[in-house]
Amino acid sequence: MSDLPKHVHVQEEGPREGFQIEPGPISTADKIRLIEALAETGLKHIQVCSFVSPKVVPGWADAEAVVEGFKAKPGVHYTALWFNENGLNRALAFRDKLTIGGSISLTASEAFTKKNLNRTHAENLTAMKKNATAHIAAGVAVKRLGVMAAFGCNYQGDITPAQVVSTIEDGLKIAAEVGADITDFSLADTMGWAIPPRIERTIAEVRSRWPEKRITLHLHDTRGLAVANAHAAIKMGIDRFDATVGGLGGCPFAGQKGAAGNICSEELVLLCQEMGIETGVDLDALIEVGRMAEEIVGHQLPSELIHAGSLDAFRRKAA
């Protein structure tokens, strides 16, 4: 157990992941209410919106209004997501309020790149290089290298650790060419193919090649294994996870209507807390926000914990 981290960083993506997929419409005021409530739980990283085309993602047509509207809490990093220069410029308008960082985002599965972006892997590399250059030109550091479908893909099947390593190599080559200093890798189980041994093998392989990089895991609970996967990673010392309150998000990929979204923030916090690992998050407060999220979207969310309540709540009653 000596590899256990002392602290796990829960990077909340509920607003961004959730409101991009919920049929809604969800009011701007409700989005703001959720973001502000999340900041009161002790979470230090909250991804608040996507700056994407409202034609493609109507749920984020009000991205500007949301960012303008919420009251920022000191000490909390608010981030956003974007995919191109237009999105970057929209984000830069909120430079004072948002933490703006660039990333090189690749996919370990060429079939998924084709399906999702209508590009070959080579075309995607070119696009990402252009994108990274634009960020650096705007004075935005590019420190993060993301690999989607890092554990398997609905369109390509299994993804080996060697494929992840090779994708990272491609990304680092771009980074070197544009002068970006990558400090962080993000490995995403975009379509829920991970199982604990696959997590262990891939992390071990990536770490042995690049021991100095920090790794974030972005897990989806598509097949119910997200918490088991997080647990396996935590035991290897992984201390950064994207997660969504209540399990907001859903999986937009073909053949998976109704499938679960990201790992639930509160279930990850519960796991850490019961293992004696700090998260800085008030679990009961986060559970309340999960219930608020359910009320806002108007249907039951995948989180089991928001329905059951924390162990500490029962411990207090039992005492």
Place this chain on the structure above:
Amino acid sequence: MSDLPKHVHVQEEGPREGFQIEPGPISTADKIRLIEALAETGLKHIQVCSFVSPKVVPGWADAEAVVEGFKAKPGVHYTALWFNENGLNRALAFRDKLTIGGSISLTASEAFTKKNLNRTHAENLTAMKKNATAHIAAGVAVKRLGVMAAFGCNYQGDITPAQVVSTIEDGLKIAAEVGADITDFSLADTMGWAIPPRIERTIAEVRSRWPEKRITLHLHDTRGLAVANAHAAIKMGIDRFDATVGGLGGCPFAGQKGAAGNICSEELVLLCQEMGIETGVDLDALIEVGRMAEEIVGHQLPSELIHAGSLDAFRRKAA
């Protein structure tokens, strides 16, 4: 990884757990349809009903009709649940069709025994002794010792491995007095308090005392950690799990309305399959039965996998 079992036995309890709690009404024909479909997936142990008072559990008022009605598949063990001599006698009427076994069922939490059975632990021991005697008198072997709330309790809080060991000692004392030869322990996380390290500590403690006994885990997914708990147990060589298709069941305990039921059979099978452990179960067939269960109960079940589909199904499409 040398402790990994070669084969994991998935003991399906979906019909019994599910139909006792679903508001329904669910027709006898639908119950039979689910049981027969489960038997076609390769599952070898199916708990089909409860012989309990229809006043307490109206969902099982038709237990006899269900057992009479389903067509038994050779090689499959069909079991039932009961709590007293009256239930035993109802089960014995189906001696040819059901696998009838007795058990001594205790609870590691006295507060839960009080709440659930309105008995002290001592009174429960007396009742269990009487019950075991009745089984043996009827020619039914009592081989199983169950411990409920083995990992924590909503009414008492944390349960230590020492409390589980002491509960088992009490059960073995009764067994010795009535001449029962206990071969199996069943540890139940009745209210969803387990986390992987707690599973590991309790199993290690119980095993070090009674290395020759087989251990079954009965896990609830009350707080989303059931698969992570199963994974921790599998890594210790535990090879028997109760589970319910689709996650049928729900948690009937106070303050947990809407909380999840048992670990989903299909998510457990997926985990095993992807780890190279046999279960004898056709996962795609089981997922289909999960969808049938959802249709029968008329609402979404907790299983993520029945909504997402198996990895093999996507592998076949990708190939």
